[in-house]
Amino acid sequence: MRHSSRAEVDPFIVMDVMEAARAAEEAGRHIIHMEVGQPGSGAPRAARERLVAEMEAGPLGYTVALGRPDLREAIAALYGEWYDLDLDPARVVITAGASGAFLLAFSALFDAGDKVALGEPCYPSYRQILRALSLVPVGLQTDLASRYQPLPRQMSGDLAGLIVASPANPTGTMLDKTAMGALAGSCAERGISLISDEIYHGLQYNGRAISALELTDEVYVVNSFSKYFSMTGWRLGWMVVPPDHVRLIERLAQNMFICPPHAAQVAALGALSPEGRAELDGHRAVYAANRALMLEGLAAAGFDRVAPADGAFYVYADVSEITTDSQAFCAEILEQAGVAVTPGLDFDPVRGERTVRFSYARATADIEEGLARLKGFMSTRAAAE
């Protein structure tokens, strides 16, 4: 059977790292996981309790395509709390993760052949989902001067869209209000549809993450229960879309997804309760402690050229003074130090051979052990050279 040309998406390199780590563990080694981009914690207790209760009360059938009204209202309320915004729940669309939101947003906004820009380094699936939808990803190279975020002067008139993320994966950097406003303004001027990936909101350590909604209503904002809410496997997220796009998205969602996972919607309501939120804020405190350890420990190990780690749970390091083959270098770290880390190639096909991403989403004890191993590894390596 033949396959389409759009199906020819790149593999995830981190998967090879994960497989190598798994094989090492199977062979009896103890591995510290700094490669995976997901919390070590699960859904809050309140989320699980809510699900148990509703599951016994009646069948979890299809919900309406845009998601349960009570959940849409609870999310709209979050915009009051987090950004002091008065958001109409009618604009909140519940999705099958941020991933499902991208499928809806890209289909709603772009036609086959359209060019969509993304700042590089970035979350690798943007590029691959665009390709799978017959769209053309345009990588904009970013650097430390702009906190690895794209700049208005990089926009051109032939772009149909721009995807930004703040805090970003893999860098953790944020766009401040001025930078976000400049990008939104530039998009508006040029008729470029702006998609703001805000999946790491709730996890920031240097001031407050700015939502694109604070600057404009002409934006698709994407968020998720995967990160701050610690519910990756539940596959639940949401979008906020312009008022005149709600019906359009509703029709697409009815057909493409029928509805977002109902059990996850119920659990999310529990996660949004005061008890759920308290538990989640506890996780954030752990990440904050981990981050401080990371910045100090990585520098001590020799990884001192890092992006400003404003949010999320990543440190992105320039390792060009150590290697020009990040993949081999990560394999070496796993082999020698028993620490799994991600080569930058997944995030930046151009310069990723000289970068590495460290995740600090796991328990603090793991972070401490990982940092000690990295330090030992780097000093042995330096001595050998």
Added chain:
Amino acid sequence: MRHSSRAEVDPFIVMDVMEAARAAEEAGRHIIHMEVGQPGSGAPRAARERLVAEMEAGPLGYTVALGRPDLREAIAALYGEWYDLDLDPARVVITAGASGAFLLAFSALFDAGDKVALGEPCYPSYRQILRALSLVPVGLQTDLASRYQPLPRQMSGDLAGLIVASPANPTGTMLDKTAMGALAGSCAERGISLISDEIYHGLQYNGRAISALELTDEVYVVNSFSKYFSMTGWRLGWMVVPPDHVRLIERLAQNMFICPPHAAQVAALGALSPEGRAELDGHRAVYAANRALMLEGLAAAGFDRVAPADGAFYVYADVSEITTDSQAFCAEILEQAGVAVTPGLDFDPVRGERTVRFSYARATADIEEGLARLKGFMSTRAAAE
């Protein structure tokens, strides 16, 4: 903000019926629901119990993109039980419902502009998902002579794909081994990719549903936990793909979905247990009883031109002798008889003005009451004419 042209998908007409039914209920009326295509029952007890247990045991993080190996194995075993096939679990791909399977299959098989055929009447979302992916749906008109299923002589060389469903929605009709074999052969000859929607397998009343896999390995078979397994809101399904397509689908799934909903995967394992299966077979017995009542009761009411209701939980009636405006007719039935039914326009844009779909997925008492109301309505209507 502008939107894409591919986002211009048609609305579901059944949604208007559901909204009208809801409004009537809110106004205090009692409505019998024969419009919705989902079981009135929920996930089996064994599914819920399994989820409660695993949810307490540890976090439900991202699974691998193709789904949990234990679930893929359990599904492969089902092919032994149902069709006496020895299926390699490596070919089973867990998806976010049959809906998620279509998104993966269409992206994997077709490029923008490709033509994909479907027999009409059919599940409306095939057409809309194809459009959202910049593909061109080609409706093949079917009729009673072929049990409302497409025929090999309707295939033409410019088609990239064909979607068949057996048992089908809205008709409930099945393809026998000869008919399925002829379609598969014709597709192979012409280089047309065959997608077989087998979501209603497990729900058949006239002999056994044939899987396309019994005839060829060169097919994408789509199935789901929504119908026989009674787990619509959980958003879980699966595909069986040719061995040399597994890696391709894995990469697409990693990027487009990350993974199928983990909680649903756990629940599905419970549904597949002997206790789960026993509960589900009980539902099937209810549908079988409902179906017998429906065929008799609908005929008695005057709906006697129906498609052969081999499987699923639908009866599709030709009402051309009663009306040429199925939408107005359904509104009238709801208003006068308090029974919600679906106009055929959702399934067949050409001839659906003269057809109606009745669903019998609810409790038997509801079916009895609905049939009595329909009979009363039709005799009053005849008397008035």
